[in-house]
Amino acid sequence: MSSAGNTWRGPPRAGRALPWALVTPALGWTLLFFVLPFIAMGFSSLTAHEGGGFTLVNYSQFFTNPSYWQAMVNSLQVTAIVTVVSVLLAYPFAWILAEQVPERWQRLALMLAVLPFWTSYVVRSYSWLLVLAQNGVINRVLTGSGLTSEPLQLANTRLATVTGFVHFFVMLLTLTIFANLKQLSPSYRKAAADLGAGPVRTFLHVVLPLTLPGIMVGAFLTFVLCIGDYITPQILGGNNELLMPQLVMMQIGRRGDFPLASALSIILMAVVSIAYLACARWLKIERA
Amino acid sequence: MSIKSAAGNPLSVLKRHLHAACAATALLLAAGSLAEAADLNALIWCDHSDPALLQPFEEANNVKVNVKEFEGTGAGLAIVEQSQPGDWDVMVIDSIDVPRGVEKGLFEPLPEDKLPFADLFPQVKMDGSTVVGGKRYGITEKFGYNTIGFNKTKVDPADMQSLASLTSDKYKGKVAIYDYYLPVIGMAALAIGKKTADLTEADLPALKEELLKMKANAKLVGEVTASQTALATGEVDILVGGGEWVTAGLAKENPALDFSIPKEGAVLWSQSLAMFKDSKNKDMALKFIQYILSPEGQARLATSSCYWGMPSNTKAALTDDQKKILRFDEQPGFLARAQSYPAPNAELDKKMQDMWTEMLQAK
Numbered sequence: 044m045s046s047a048g049n050t051w052r053g054p055p056r057a058g059r060a061l062p063w064a065l066v067t068p069a070l071g072w073t074l075l076f077f078v079l080p081f082i083a084m085g086f087s088s089l090t091a092h093e094g095g096g097f098t099l100v101n102y103s104q105f106f107t108n109p110s111y112w113q114a115m116v117n118s119l120q121v122t123a124i125v126t127v128v129s130v131l132l133a134y135p136f137a138w139i140l141a142e143q144v145p146e147r148w149q150r151l152a153l154m155l156a157v158l159p160f161w162t163s164y165v166v167r168s169y170s171w172l173l174v175l176a177q178n179g180v181i182n183r184v185l186t187g188s189g190l191t192s193e194p195l196q197l198a199n200t201r202l203a204t205v206t207g208f209v210h211f212f213v214m215l216l217t218l219t220i221f222a223n224l225k226q227l228s229p230s231y232r233k234a235a236a237d238l239g240a241g242p243v244r245t246f247l248h249v250v251l252p253l254t255l256p257g258i259m260v261g262a263f264l265t266f267v268l269c270i271g272d273y274i275t276p277q278i279l280g281g282n283n284e285l286l287m288p289q290l291v292m293m294q295i296g297r298r299g300d301f302p303l304a305s306a307l308s309i310i311l312m313a314v315v316s317i318a319y320l321a322c323a324r325w326l327k328i329e330r331a
Numbered sequence: 332m333s334i335k336s337a338a339g340n341p342l343s344v345l346k347r348h349l350h351a352a353c354a355a356t357a358l359l360l361a362a363g364s365l366a367e368a369a370d371l372n373a374l375i376w377c378d379h380s381d382p383a384l385l386q387p388f389e390e391a392n393n394v395k396v397n398v399k400e401f402e403g404t405g406a407g408l409a410i411v412e413q414s415q416p417g418d419w420d421v422m423v424i425d426s427i428d429v430p431r432g433v434e435k436g437l438f439e440p441l442p443e444d445k446l447p448f449a450d451l452f453p454q455v456k457m458d459g460s461t462v463v464g465g466k467r468y469g470i471t472e473k474f475g476y477n478t479i480g481f482n483k484t485k486v487d488p489a490d491m492q493s494l495a496s497l498t499s500d501k502y503k504g505k506v507a508i509y510d511y512y513l514p515v516i517g518m519a520a521l522a523i524g525k526k527t528a529d530l531t532e533a534d535l536p537a538l539k540e541e542l543l544k545m546k547a548n549a550k551l552v553g554e555v556t557a558s559q560t561a562l563a564t565g566e567v568d569i570l571v572g573g574g575e576w577v578t579a580g581l582a583k584e585n586p587a588l589d590f591s592i593p594k595e596g597a598v599l600w601s602q603s604l605a606m607f608k609d610s611k612n613k614d615m616a617l618k619f620i621q622y623i624l625s626p627e628g629q630a631r632l633a634t635s636s637c638y639w640g641m642p643s644n645t646k647a648a649l650t651d652d653q654k655k656i657l658r659f660d661e662q663p664g665f666l667a668r669a670q671s672y673p674a675p676n677a678e679l680d681k682k683m684q685d686m687w688t689e690m691l692q693a694k
Binding site for chain 2: 176177178196297301
């Protein structure tokens with residue numbers, strides 16, 4: 044903004060410093076707990092386990108060893124299944140919570156939704172193991188009711204890993220989608236109805252597209268937390284297939300091969316970054 | 332890795348500084364401010380964190396034992412590498428890995444005349460590993476076997492006298508494998524008639540074939556808790572690699588659990604105590620080692636709530652019931668058939684771990 048003889052030079056110096064002062068703690072936090080450790084991990088991944096020195100061997104191992112590569116494939120498959128199943132289950136939950144549950148009960152319902160987070164992650168995984176075990180609740184019901192003659196192999200499978208993950212992430216996704224649904228102005232639906240759209244059409248053409256950002260954010264969170272999780276596949280998967288976090292831990296246990304563990308972690312982080320970029324780009328295109 | 336060769340390497344220098352910074356944070360978080368109370372700082376396995384073991388020592392010597400648990404020698408040595416000299420006083424380590432610590436210049440020789448070496452089972456002294464350059468750096472405190480753990484009401488105990496049963500169709504889907512590659516590779520070696528001490532790279536194909544056969548029969552490959560849970564809950568009836576460390580602790584709740592030392596033998600595991608060269612409290616560290624090796628300390632360590640195992644001291648003050656559960660009287664016969672952990676060099680170790688990874692990924 045300018046006018047003859049009176050050029051606007053922006054806010055005074057003190058005013059310009061304020062945004063930086065406000066953002067500095069967050070920047071410092073990110074620098075200390077993300078950037079520096081990431082640089083350390085990057086350097087570590089470029090050193091040899093025996094003898095030190097610069098090397099790319101830790102990365103080449105990942106691309107040349109089929110069982111390492113398979114760990115990434117397994118991780119991506121499990122993460123994709125968990126994310127899709129969680130979204131499909133969470134959306135109706137969130138919708139019921141936002142649209143069907145009376146306002147005065149919503150607070151209680153939300154508390155119930157976060158209740159599983161109060162239990163230790165390890166305890167919950169072991170609880171699932173007991174539920175899915177050969178002598179567990181499900182198999183007892185199945186064999187007791189005559190639906191199956193022999194107990195089914197439920198524990199120590201990919202199904203068990205996915206079940207454990209979905210139990211955890213459905214609630215997380217429900218909360219993010221619920222928040223999105225609550226922000227949606229009722230006037231959109233009224234406008235759609237005025238224009239002759241039925242409930243299904245209104246949902247498909249108005250509500251769903253407008254809540255997609257919430258779904259995408261929740262799905263991305265699920266993706267990140269799931270692909271980096273060690274505990275659930277370790278306890279519920281029975282090590283019958285390795286996922287990336289387990290492979291990383293294997294390098295550390297006896298051999299203390301931190302360079303290889305760092306390289307595998309960097310690769311894992313690269314995959315997460317690609318997922319984020321795809322997600323961000325998709326949202327940008329949608330909004331445009 | 333030679334310290335000298337790494338000294339001038341910028342990556343190594345940076346790595347050391349970063350490790351030091353991380354270590355400072357980790358120590359504060361993990362040991363709960365060592366600076367405040369650091370009377371005796373011990374890097375240990377979970378069996379040493381049992382209050383029933385530590386309390387008598389703490390009360391008798393008016394000290395606080397700060398413990399930090401770790402799993403696997405690599406992780407333990409990494410903690411030491413990232414610590415300041417003098418941060419730690421004693422360490423529990425696989426007996427076969429004592430030379431790794433000595434090579435890094437970490438350990439102090441132990442005074443043999445002040446420790447009850449004469450009372451130890453001779454076969455578990457492991458002089459080949461615990462004595463380096465004529466000096467003793469580790470003393471075996473607990474041992475046992477990676478062998479076959481089983482539920483005797485579900486399997487034929489006679490079958491458990493042969494490792495061949497582990498790959499037989501009779502027990503398909505009834506087996507769990509303990510998730511530690513060295514002892515199970517040792518068991519695979521025994522199954523194909525190889526000595527664990529003589530394994531070379533040339534043996535890997537045959538070992539891999541045996542491991543894959545075991546995997547084909549297995550329902551799961553689990554770490555300590557998962558393996559124990561699987562056997563205890565009836566998810567599986569046999570645990571490959573599970574010995575008294577699995578069955579003894581559960582004996583009261585489930586007396587049907589047992590272990591065998593099959594005709595081909597079993598793999599002897601052995602854990603040692605070592606003292607740090609840079610310890611600031613060597614007198615107390617020695618007292619701690621003496622306590623752990625004493626008849627009382629040995630009994631408490633052997634029956635620790637984390638896992639049971641044989642005490643290395645023949646005079647351990649165990650009750651008759653505890654001795655029965657540990658099959659104390661049968662040890663001479665067991666030891667005669669036991670072979671040591673495979674102790675591969677770094678290159679072979681890496682190949683063995685990769686082979687293990689392949690086995691885990693096999694369908």
